[in-house]
Amino acid sequence: MKLAIVFGAQxxxxxxxxxxxxxxxxxxxxxxxxxxxxxxxxxxLIPTDKITSKRFSSGEYLKDKELFxxxxxxxxxxxxxxEKIHYDxxxxxxxxxxxxxxxxSALCDFFSIPYIGPRLEASSISYNKLFTKLFAKEVGxxxxxxxxxxKESPEEIRIPFPIILKPLRLGSSIGIxxxxxxxxxxxxxxxxFEFDTAVLVEPFIHGIKEYNLAGAYLNxxxxxxxxxxxxxxAFLDFDKKYLDxxxxxxxxxxxxxxxxxxxxxxxxxxxxQPLFQGALIRCDFFIHEETVYxxxxxxVPGSMANYLFDDFETLLEGxxxxxxxxxxxxxxxxxxxxxxxxAKGK
Amino acid sequence: MKLAIVFGAQxxxxxxxxxxxxxxxxxxxxxxxxxxxxxxxxxxLIPTDKITSKRFSSGEYLKDKELFxxxxxxxxxxxxxxEKIHYDxxxxxxxxxxxxxxxxSALCDFFSIPYIGPRLEASSISYNKLFTKLFAKEVGxxxxxxxxxxKESPEEIRIPFPIILKPLRLGSSIGIxxxxxxxxxxxxxxxxFEFDTAVLVEPFIHGIKEYNLAGAYLNxxxxxxxxxxxxxxAFLDFDKKYLDxxxxxxxxxxxxxxxxxxxxxxxxxxxxQPLFQGALIRCDFFIHEETVYxxxxxxVPGSMANYLFDDFETLLEGxxxxxxxxxxxxxxxxxxxxxxxxAKGK
Numbered sequence: 001m002k003l004a005i006v007f008g009a010q011x012x013x014x015x016x017x018x019x020x021x022x023x024x025x026x027x028x029x030x031x032x033x034x035x036x037x038x039x040x041x042x043x044x045l046i047p048t049d050k051i052t053s054k055r056f057s058s059g060e061y062l063k064d065k066e067l068f069x070x071x072x073x074x075x076x077x078x079x080x081x082x083e084k085i086h087y088d089x090x091x092x093x094x095x096x097x098x099x100x101x102x103x104x105s106a107l108c109d110f111f112s113i114p115y116i117g118p119r120l121e122a123s124s125i126s127y128n129k130l131f132t133k134l135f136a137k138e139v140g141x142x143x144x145x146x147x148x149x150x151k152e153s154p155e156e157i158r159i160p161f162p163i164i165l166k167p168l169r170l171g172s173s174i175g176i177x178x179x180x181x182x183x184x185x186x187x188x189x190x191x192x193f194e195f196d197t198a199v200l201v202e203p204f205i206h207g208i209k210e211y212n213l214a215g216a217y218l219n220x221x222x223x224x225x226x227x228x229x230x231x232x233x234a235f236l237d238f239d240k241k242y243l244d245x246x247x248x249x250x251x252x253x254x255x256x257x258x259x260x261x262x263x264x265x266x267x268x269x270x271x272x273q274p275l276f277q278g279a280l281i282r283c284d285f286f287i288h289e290e291t292v293y294x295x296x297x298x299x300v301p302g303s304m305a306n307y308l309f310d311d312f313e314t315l316l317e318g319x320x321x322x323x324x325x326x327x328x329x330x331x332x333x334x335x336x337x338x339x340x341x342x343a344k345g346k
Numbered sequence: 347m348k349l350a351i352v353f354g355a356q357x358x359x360x361x362x363x364x365x366x367x368x369x370x371x372x373x374x375x376x377x378x379x380x381x382x383x384x385x386x387x388x389x390x391l392i393p394t395d396k397i398t399s400k401r402f403s404s405g406e407y408l409k410d411k412e413l414f415x416x417x418x419x420x421x422x423x424x425x426x427x428x429e430k431i432h433y434d435x436x437x438x439x440x441x442x443x444x445x446x447x448x449x450x451s452a453l454c455d456f457f458s459i460p461y462i463g464p465r466l467e468a469s470s471i472s473y474n475k476l477f478t479k480l481f482a483k484e485v486g487x488x489x490x491x492x493x494x495x496x497k498e499s500p501e502e503i504r505i506p507f508p509i510i511l512k513p514l515r516l517g518s519s520i521g522i523x524x525x526x527x528x529x530x531x532x533x534x535x536x537x538x539f540e541f542d543t544a545v546l547v548e549p550f551i552h553g554i555k556e557y558n559l560a561g562a563y564l565n566x567x568x569x570x571x572x573x574x575x576x577x578x579x580a581f582l583d584f585d586k587k588y589l590d591x592x593x594x595x596x597x598x599x600x601x602x603x604x605x606x607x608x609x610x611x612x613x614x615x616x617x618x619q620p621l622f623q624g625a626l627i628r629c630d631f632f633i634h635e636e637t638v639y640x641x642x643x644x645x646v647p648g649s650m651a652n653y654l655f656d657d658f659e660t661l662l663e664g665x666x667x668x669x670x671x672x673x674x675x676x677x678x679x680x681x682x683x684x685x686x687x688x689a690k691g692k
Contacts (some may be wrong), residue, residue, distance in 0.1 A: 010675050015682045039678045041417055054687060057680035066524055070414060098456070098673070102466050106452030110387055111445070120448050124470035125477070134480040139609055156442045187597075196673065197620065229366070274496070274543070327542065329356050329443070334403035336361045341400060 001317045002031045004074070004087035006094060006115075008056070009037040011196065013096030016302065018056050021093050023303040025051065028313055033087045035074060036061055037094065041075060043067040045085065048051060057152040061077070071111050089320040092117030092300055096170060100300050101127045116319050118279040118299035125275065126297040129168055129200045136294045139270040143294050144286070147201040151193050157185070165189065167196035176313050178204050205288060210295065211254055214282040214305035215263050217272060219317040224265060225282075225308030231233035251307055263292045271297060277324040280304055281313070347663045348377045350420070350433035352440060352450060352461075354402070355383040358520050358541065359442030362648065364402050369649040371397065374659055379433045381420060382407055383440065389413040389420060391431060417457050435666040438463030438646055442516060446646050447473045455672070462665050464645035471621065474644040475514055475546045482640045485616040489640050490632070493547040497539050503531070506552040511535065524550050528639040543603035553633060556641065557600055559610050560628040560651035562619060564664040570611060571628075575600035587664050597653055609638045617643060623670040626650055628663070665680030 002110055006016055007021035018036075024031060025048070034046040035054065046055065046066040055061050067074045067085060074085040085330065092104050102123030108115040118126060125131045129312070134218045144159065147159055165188050169177040175195035177188035194200040214225035228251050256264075268283050282301035286293040298305075306312040353367035354360055363384075371378060371394070381390040382402065391411040392401065399405050410574050413420040413469060420431040436452050438461055448469030454461040464472060479489045493505055494514070503509065511534050513521040521541035523534035538545040542643045561573040574597050602610075617640065627646035632639040644651075652658040 012675070014678050015680060018683065019686075039675070041458075053683040055685045057687070068414075068416060097673075102448060102458045102470070103452040104464070105392070106449040107456060108448045110453060112387075120452070121467070121470050121474060121477075124448070124467050128467060130484070131471070131481075132476070134484055137479075138480055152620075274498075304534070327443075329385070332360050334361060337364065337399045337403045340365075341403070 001086045001089065001320060002033065003028065003316070003320075004033040004035055004085065004090045005101075006035045006037060006043075006090055006092055009040075009092060009094040009098035009104070010039050010041055011098050012170060013052075013094075013099075015038060015045055017093060017095045018053055018101065018171035020095065020303045021050055022053060023306070024093070027303075027306045028315065028316070030134065030317070032084060035067060035085070035090075038096070041098070043069060043078065045074075061075045069107060069109055069111055069113075072114055073111065078173060088114070089323075090115035090117075090317070091128070091304075093304070095300055095302065096174075101300075114320070114323055116278060116280065116316065116323070118276055122279065122299060126281075126299045127169055129166060129296065130198075132297055133295070135275075136271060141267045141270055141294045144202045144205075144293055149199045149201060150191070152196045153200075157201055157329070159201050159203050162206075164202050164204040165192045166200045166202070167192050167200040169196050205286075210286045211256070211264060211285045211287060212282055212305075212308070213268050213285065214280065214281075214301060214308050215268055215272070216280040216315060216319050216322075216330075217277055218315070218322045220318075221266075222269060222272075224268070225255040225305060226251075227256060227264060228252075228308055229256075230284075231250070260287060260290075260292075263287075267292050267294065273325070278319070278322070280319055282308075347375065347435065347666060348379065348433045349662070349666075350379040350431065350436045352381045352383060352436055352438055352445075353438045354381055354385075355444035355450070356385050356387055357440060357442035357444050358516060359440075359473050360385060361399075363439060363441045364399055366441065366649045368397055368399060369652070370439070371438075371582065373649075373652045374662070376663070379431060381413060381431070381436075382410075383444070384408075389415060390439065391420075391422065408495075411612055415453060415457055415459075419457065419459055424621045432533035436462070436463075437650075437662070439650070441646055441648065442520075445459040446644075447515070460661065460666070460669055462624065462626065462669070464622055464627070466668065468625065468645060470619045472627075472645045473515055475512060475642065476519070478546075478640070478643060481621075482617060487616055487640045490548045490551075492519045495535070495545045495547060497543045497545075503547055508552075510548050510550040511538045512542075512546045512548070513538050514544040514546055515542050527629050538572075540681055551632075555633045557602065557610060557631045557633060558628055558651075558654070559631065560626065560647060561614055561618070562661060562665050562668075563623055564661070564668045566664075568611075568615060568618075569664070570614070571651060572597075572599040573602060573607060573610060574598075574654055583608075588652075604631060606636075606638075613640065615637050615640050620670070624665070624668070626665055628654075 005021050007017040010020045032048050036044045036046050044061050045067050064075050067076055075082045091112055102120040105120045105123050125135045136143050151256040165177050175192045178290045179185050179188045279299050282305045284295040286295055351367050353363045378394050380394050382390045390407050391413050411422050413422055421428045436459055438445055448466040451466045451469050471477045482489050508526045511523050521538045523536045525531050558574045625645050629643040629650045630641040632641055
């Protein structure tokens with residue numbers, strides 16, 4: 001398998017995408033083609049043997065070969081004509097905007113590029129925390145109660161303190177605050193509204209247990225990761241989660257009853273199938289008073305949650321062979337236009 | 347205003363998009379640039395004075411100038427270098443797949459092209475009839491009961507006959523059947539599953555009243571169309587709806603009490619704001635036993651529902667000045683990568 005990793009892009013999580021992409025070099029033995037999308041959304045082919053985080057922060061990558069996306073893939077200009085970049089499959093490793101909101105999926109679908117990652121609809125559902133709630137409820141997975149606040153129409157918060165505020169559409173804990181009492185509210189709202197025009201409010205439950213489960217549907221069925229109980233102090237802030245993205249070592253499995261493990265897997269399957277086909281996702285769950293709740297769906301998890309799998313590379317390769325095909329469109333027959341034309345006698 | 351109309355694309359509604367696009371020439375006085383997307387998703391600049399439906403059905407358009415989409419807009423290759431196509435704003439006039447499913451929105455957002463049309467999230471919500479239901483319920487708009495059938499996991503239909511079957515993700519009545527009794531079911535399912543892997547089942551209510559209301563949010567507030575009671579025999583099939591897309595003449599206003607009109611407008615606002623900002627949408631409602639139900643949201647309505655407005659062109663121009671700006675991303679500071687580098691002493 002020759003994998004083209006697309007990363008970076010115009011996102012608050014641009015830097016952690018770079019860290020994630022570099023982490024892949026440590027865990028994958030296959031050939032990797034690195035396609036960097038910069039903050040202006042120009043694509044560059046980064047030499048795999050020369051990739052370092054400094055190449056991006058220093059702007060050195062601007063000297064690398066620029067690529068163009070068009071029907072069929074990524075291309076580099078040559079003196080005469082152009083050259084196609086070869087790979088078997090793209091891995092969408094853009095975290096946050098552009099990558100998890102559906103833009104890169106749409107580009108790949110439009111330009112007929114095979115890719116591992118959430119499809120457009122799946123992206124919209126997982127990127128917007130309100131839509132995630134609506135969808136989870138529809139497929140029978142519990143979620144914590146919530147309230148949506150909009151910048152332009154402030155309203156009273158109906159959920160009792162302590163609460164947690166989250167920008168409606170970001171990942172990686174950016175802009176998230178725990179608010180213990182009313183006096184802290186105004187500052188926390190300002191922070192959250194810096195990142196989105198809408199904010200989701202949820203109860204903050206002390207000591208709630210959090211469990212992460214990753215997985216994907218391959219041609220022979222579901223493949224799950226181990227279940228991890230993430231380390232946390234109150235909750236992971238951005239700096240701590242950031243370190244997460246460079247993780248390449250196995251973690252310890254959470255100690256959970258078989259019943260609880262099954263409950264998490266069942267919830268995962270209900271959420272995944274068929275919306276997330278083609279993606280390796282990590283679902284972050286809560287268990288509280290023996291009930292499973294979905295916290296969030298990460299359709300492009302930090303460093304692809306490689307540290308949760310026994311054989312990450314085989315999984316990724318299997319996934320590249322299990323990408324959804326979508327509806328096959330026949331060529332246009334122009335049947336209706338022909339019939340209008342004959343009706344008009346033209 | 348110089349408007350670039352993007353139309354066609356890889357969609358079951360490709361041909362009606364062509365008809366819609368040509369209809370725009372009759373109703374708009376402004377300068378129009380026609381950008382055709384063919385079934386292979388290549389873009390062509392169609393001379394405005396030469397546009398006819400035959401140009402597409404005959405393949406004659408293949409001799410027109412081919413365009414490329416990249417950062418900043420659409421470009422044509424020249425002997426030396428390239429030339430940017432100039433316009434003030436794109437009008438997304440692709441019906442169905444590619445246009446209403448979010449792909450063109452994603453391309454325009456990614457490549458910084460201003461456009462009239464639904465944004466990516468709005469597209470996902472309106473294109474998938476299940477998501478439309480979930481969203482409508484969340485914002486307090488009623489929907490008819492429904493059941494989702496998946497091709498791969500058949501189940502008993504729980505809704506009593508007569509029922510209506512709809513492919514989960516298509517518009518324009520394609521693949522839709524009314525099923526009066528069990529004996530007709532199997533054929534109707536086959537038809538619907540030809541177009542999607544999932545089918546939505548709803549009760550078919552004889553004599554239910556249907557009302558269409560279009561509108562958009564401009565800088566000075568909401569602008570609504572007249573409310574139309576569409577002509578229908580049982581329900582509009584594709585051939586009849588098809589004619590709809592070339593409509594350029596005003597229709598008669600539905601005879602409705604002020605209370606009912608207000609109820610439709612309130613439902614429209616609840617659905618539109620803020621998700622559909624930037625788009626002129628048509629909401630198709632039912633009124634049954636004095637209750638308003640949402641049937642569907644058309645975020646790229648046939649011929650832009652121009653025939654429902656008094657001054658369509660001014661509305662479109664106002665909308666081009668009221669496009670949502672989204673979250674402004676600052677340039678990347680590479681703060682985290684710098685701090686990792688200094689921690690490592692690099």
